[in-house]
Amino acid sequence: MPERMADPRAVFEVINAELMLDGDAAQNLATFCTTWTEDEIRRLMDLCVAKNMIDKDEYPQTAEIEARCVRILADLWNSPAEATTIGCSTTGSSEAAMLGGLAMKWRWRQRRAREGKPADKPNLVCGPVQICWEKFARYFDVELRQIPLEDDATGLRPHQLAAYVDENTIGVVAILGVTFTCDYEPVAAISAELDRIHRETGADVPVHVDAASGGFVAPFLQPGLAWDFRVGRVVSINASGHKYGLAPLGVGWVVWRDAAELPEDLVFRVNYLGGDMPTFALNFSRPGGEVVAQYYLFQRLGREGYRRVQGACADTARWLGERIAELGPFELLYDGRGALPAVSYKLKSDHTGFTLYDLTEQLRVRGWQVPSYPLPADRDGTVVQRVLVRHGIGRDEISLLVDDLERCLERLSGGTTGAPARPSFHH
Template sequence: MVVSSTATDSSENVQSTFASRYVRTSLPRFKMPEQSIPKEAAYQIISDELMLDGNPRLNLASFVTTWMEPECDKLIMDAINKNYVDMDEYPVTTELQNRCVNMIAHLFHAPIGEEEIAIGVGTIGSSEAIMLAGLAFKRKWQNKRKAEGKPYDKPNIVTGANVQVCWEKFARYFEVELKEVKLREGFYVMDPVKAVEMVDENTICVAAILGSTLTGEFEDVKFLNDLLTKKNKETGWDTPIHVDAASGGFIAPFLYPELEWDFRLPLVKSINVSGHKYGLVYAGVGWVVWRTKDDLPEELIFHINYLGADQPTFTLNFSKGSSQIIAQYYQLIRLGFEGYKNVMENCMENAKVLREGIEKMGRFDVVSKDVGVPLVAFALKDCSKHTVFEISESLRRFGWIVPAYTMPPDAQHIAVLRVVIREDFGRSLAVRLIADIEKVLKELDSLPSRVQPRVETKDGNGGGHANKKSEREMQEEITTYWRNLVTGKKTNGVC
């Protein structure tokens, strides 16, 4: 460490050995320094700190792309100073975005001709895409209710409890009730029957997930479409469907072309997909496309001219970089249908290798499905001594970042590990991960248990059963588990 000219608290200052060739005093962490420093020193200080970050290639928690070809990296750097919103100044970039929208719309079987312009927009990610789609549904529902002279102040969306947090954000930010279909053990996606039962006249849409974050499973959008069509006829409503295809939108068309989940189903009015997941682009770019122009209310589109020519815009963000849009276009034309299909098939093959290795250990139940996103989610068969959270913690010693988490209500007593298979996770890494998991299990077996047994009670027939816990109690237990894990105390934990 550099010896400062004055005594300082290391928790309030940033120090770097190599930067001492240029700067001998440490820098404040939370205030702007008074003096400038050489560029070499600034680089080295930041580079030193970033070494403590995890390796993106070994971050198996993330669906987000962590590798692209050098040619695309160069295109990204060439466009790093372009602001996408300046459409008049960068018309070619705008054209590339429009081409991407049309390619994706055709991929999802939008009812448009070869020369027609699809209705859609590039976003920062699927979170923004979902916000835009939700706003379109809310405004269409409100306009219809106003025209009918009915109340329009209590909109709701029906989803499964397995939805990504961005749906909860949309509901809270834009004052829409989120009606969630609870999960159950062994069934970790939305039940279409229960979802349709929850639909009422205030439902602005039902959101289905093509590739659950929890298990990678595709929800049955066709069955949902059929059930909802029947209910709409019976009630006179016209409740639509949005498909959150953030993870699966760039998988299903290539691996499961016969699967009906997209605009082939009449009630599907909009779809979002993450270009930075299996669209194979670095974070962050997402896409949202609508079935027809009528599905996007005109009043949500703004027209500006203070950047040049008249420009229509429908986004939550204004300024954003052009690089990811250009990178998405590169991938679409570079790989084509054949290339994407090859990448997804390879990912699924590597997922199979990992799945078989996990199953062969005999210690886990694999809860992910064969059809869906290429990932492997698995739970301990016996968590009476150790938990998946301990396994996750131990794997970090080998560089692996493998998340452990509990399922949403009413399956929150199930905890799993999840490994996402991306393009840059090859078979050799899968084999290595299997070996490291086996090492971790062997080490944990030799250690005393951190899990205290739950209290058993006797029922009226003399049979034993564990005390049932409320959702709040379960969450408190999980919080206590993590706190005690850090301190090394024994704890009551979930599997």
């Protein structure tokens, strides 16, 4: 820290120049997060920069806006009691997922106590999940039973559950938009298999849906798909407002089927801010602007607007899937149809000469961030790439990506690894 004060304009310019060394967010096709916002959102967030979301007595209208958002989501996700259900905003879907996991652990522990059985070995069953579930299991002392992907599968399959679920299972996590492949796991079929297991073994296991991305896609693009509270075993859902919810970074949501699904032991009462306020989020003080921004988007876009935005992204993703299939060396895992606006693919089994990691590095020369990563265990080290299509990334940008993909493939196939040549200008 310097000894003396400085001119704010000078400090701003120094930091602004340094931030230019970051990548262009609009070319980051690895992130699910929103990278484009309207000016009105920025203005509303400026108005809320000093508002503490936790201080509901001092900022009651911001608290009311949060409650409205919860009711909107409960209705969107077909809660049987959307007007009286319980939920809250969080800093993101990871925190929201952990709250859902904690509620399942507490309910399981309470049930074991009523039955006079030990509650020292809880486990959570899931397929290929985002890292937040591994953190939850480690932080809160729960065994994570992560089911490996089967060949040609893009997520957990219901018939795999029987070998992993038992009386110590606090819940099954179903993913609506698998991080690795972008496909949906079949929530209704998972629930039906748990019904069968319950009948045969007595293990009564709830489902938490991690809809970090799909929770703001499925209601608009696949409204007939039963994945939410229409499925009887689904007790809670988390989603990320700053992903396909279109809000700026810093907001997630968790909603329970009804208030009884959130154990009272997890609710704390705060009175030193000027009123008796319940809180059950992991974080405490945080800005209210992101919640207000989410409410603005609900009111600004409505169901029609979300359908149009997500539909345009899905159209572009399907087009990209078709183009990638035509390029030659790739095999699509998910073609952009039926789940998230995205594609995932791998190199064909007989392909040699370069890896997807090489392609990632080539694309970075032109500014594109397209991740390459191995699929979870038991897939023989299969490496895949994923491209996410978000609001603000349109057909023009994706067309440029395809052009650069073609040039990179041409260079890699020729055995060269230098910077791809820029095309000459033409109309």
